[in-house]
Amino acid sequence: MYSLAVITALLAAAPALAQAPLWGQCGGGGWTGPTTCVSGACCQYSNEWYSQCISGSCGGSNPQTTTRTTTGGTTQPTNSAGGCGGGTPDVTVTGSSSSYTTKNKSGTTLYTGNNYLSAINAAVNGISNGQRVSVIASGSIGANTISISSGKTFEVCGTIDVGNRSGRGAIESTGTTGVNIPYLTMTGNPYFGLLFYGTRDLTLGQITMNLSGGMGIRFHRDEAANYNVKMDTIRVTGAGSHAVETWNINGLTINQVIARNCGECGLLLQKTNDAKVGLVDGNNVAAGTGYATLRFANENGRGSGNWNTNIYIDKVVSRGGGRGIFCVSQSGGAEIKTIDLASNGNNAILIENCYNVAIKGGTVNGGGEVRLAARTEFANNRDISITLKVDGTSVRESPCGTNIKWTLSGSGSRNIC
Ligand SMILES: *[C@@H]1O[C@H](CO)[C@@H](O)[C@H](O)[C@H]1NC(C)=O
Ligand SMILES: *[C@@H]1O[C@H](CO)[C@@H](O)[C@H](O)[C@H]1NC(C)=O
Numbered sequence: 001m002y003s004l005a006v007i008t009a010l011l012a013a014a015p016a017l018a019q020a021p022l023w024g025q026c027g028g029g030g031w032t033g034p035t036t037c038v039s040g041a042c043c044q045y046s047n048e049w050y051s052q053c054i055s056g057s058c059g060g061s062n063p064q065t066t067t068r069t070t071t072g073g074t075t076q077p078t079n080s081a082g083g084c085g086g087g088t089p090d091v092t093v094t095g096s097s098s099s100y101t102t103k104n105k106s107g108t109t110l111y112t113g114n115n116y117l118s119a120i121n122a123a124v125n126g127i128s129n130g131q132r133v134s135v136i137a138s139g140s141i142g143a144n145t146i147s148i149s150s151g152k153t154f155e156v157c158g159t160i161d162v163g164n165r166s167g168r169g170a171i172e173s174t175g176t177t178g179v180n181i182p183y184l185t186m187t188g189n190p191y192f193g194l195l196f197y198g199t200r201d202l203t204l205g206q207i208t209m210n211l212s213g214g215m216g217i218r219f220h221r222d223e224a225a226n227y228n229v230k231m232d233t234i235r236v237t238g239a240g241s242h243a244v245e246t247w248n249i250n251g252l253t254i255n256q257v258i259a260r261n262c263g264e265c266g267l268l269l270q271k272t273n274d275a276k277v278g279l280v281d282g283n284n285v286a287a288g289t290g291y292a293t294l295r296f297a298n299e300n301g302r303g304s305g306n307w308n309t310n311i312y313i314d315k316v317v318s319r320g321g322g323r324g325i326f327c328v329s330q331s332g333g334a335e336i337k338t339i340d341l342a343s344n345g346n347n348a349i350l351i352e353n354c355y356n357v358a359i360k361g362g363t364v365n366g367g368g369e370v371r372l373a374a375r376t377e378f379a380n381n382r383d384i385s386i387t388l389k390v391d392g393t394s395v396r397e398s399p400c401g402t403n404i405k406w407t408l409s410g411s412g413s414r415n416i417c
């Protein structure tokens with residue numbers, strides 16, 4: 001991943017960057033290639049992820065729009081059909097509370113009635129691997145589970161309200177390959193909003209959860225591992241627990257996690273290796289607890305046992321709540337490019353029994369102290385490098401770790417080794 005500054009520098013250094021060829025990509029989320037087309041072609045906006053050079057001039061009704069500017073995370077389209085419900089979905093669910101209709105694209109009605117869950121299940125069962133369901137309608141599924149099997153694309157353009165099914169997800173995909181959830185808006189108090197394990201090539205797009213309790217997204221603990229998980233923008237408000245909690249992922253790419261008023265973590269990574277995350281942004285997350293906007297725990301980033309750098313985070317922003325950043329229980333192998341933490345109610349940063357963690361820049365403004373600590377059950381911190389401006393709070397290293405490099409500025413008091 002390159003920072004915006006590096007990309008800008010590269011572009012500046014290479015003014016003769018080629019124009020995109022006819023039918024080539026010329027824009028879209030994460031696209032860093034040419035944004036103009038060869039002569040005779042025009043860059044046609046298709047969706048937020050993709051613009052393409054087409055022959056002749058672009059239609060005025062579908063102008064090119066600017067591309068997104070985030071640097072990290074998922075950059076490939078999750079639904080190239082032009083927004084939720086765009087193109088021709090294989091099956092749609094339409095209607096409202098008194099009457100839902102599930103139809104396939106040849107017009108056959110697969111369900112009609114007042115049960116939103118039945119309408120959705122008819123849709124999901126009515127497509128095969130490689131096909132897409134678009135749930136246009138809004139409604140409630142109660143304390144139930146929708147299961148998505150391999151190769152299916154499931155998108156919710158309305159709002160799905162969910163209940164609390166103990167130990168289960170409102171939407172689950174387990175033991176699957178190639179499941180794609182490009183769009184989803186969820187309300188309610190699920191045990192887990194989305195529950196996964198044993199997945200390969202899972203893609204989540206624009207996921208918005210306005211919850212009144214429960215957990216947002218969970219990759220289960222004592223189950224099969226996941227390989228190659230991609231998430232675009234995950235927004236979770238009001239979860240009682242974590243916005244996003246992972247266990248056992250090998251290969252994870254996240255564009256951004258935005259957590260607001262959540263009881264535990266914004267993003268909690270555990271036994272997860274090979275991760276690239278753009279932004280983790282928490283506001284009033286983990287208030288009154290030891291959790292954090294970003295937490296690494298339970299040997300996160302351990303890799304094959306050497307904690308070589310394999311967890312890359314572009315940016316962490318945290319305001320209020322509990323901790324800002326918390327690394328614990330033999331986690332590490334992590335590099336955080338920049339941070340912006342202020343007024344965290346517990347430690348702004350706590351690093352405890354972690355190995356090979358670098359925070360490469362940014363600021364801490366007030367809130368709890370920046371702390372390196374150790375519990376006795378694991379080896380003490382080692383290979384920690386922190387470059388940071390700290391104001392309005394203190395920095396403390398106790399006990400002294402091994403190979404700890406502090407590059408501090410700002411007026412915060414220091415008690416380091
Ligand atoms: C729609 O459903 C009907 C009934 O199951 C089926 O015969 C038809 O092939 C389906 N059409 C498509 C495009 O899948
Ligand atoms: C979710 O919350 C956001 C921010 O509070 C709000 O703008 C949006 O309308 C809410 N959406 C739903 C479906 O509740």
Ligand SMILES: *[C@@H]1O[C@H](CO)[C@@H](O)[C@H](O)[C@H]1NC(C)=O
Pocket residue numbers: 164165166189190191212213214215240
């Ligand atoms: C869900 O129900 C369980 C009991 O089965 C309860 O412990 C938990 O707090 C409930 N969660 C939510 C979010 O309501």
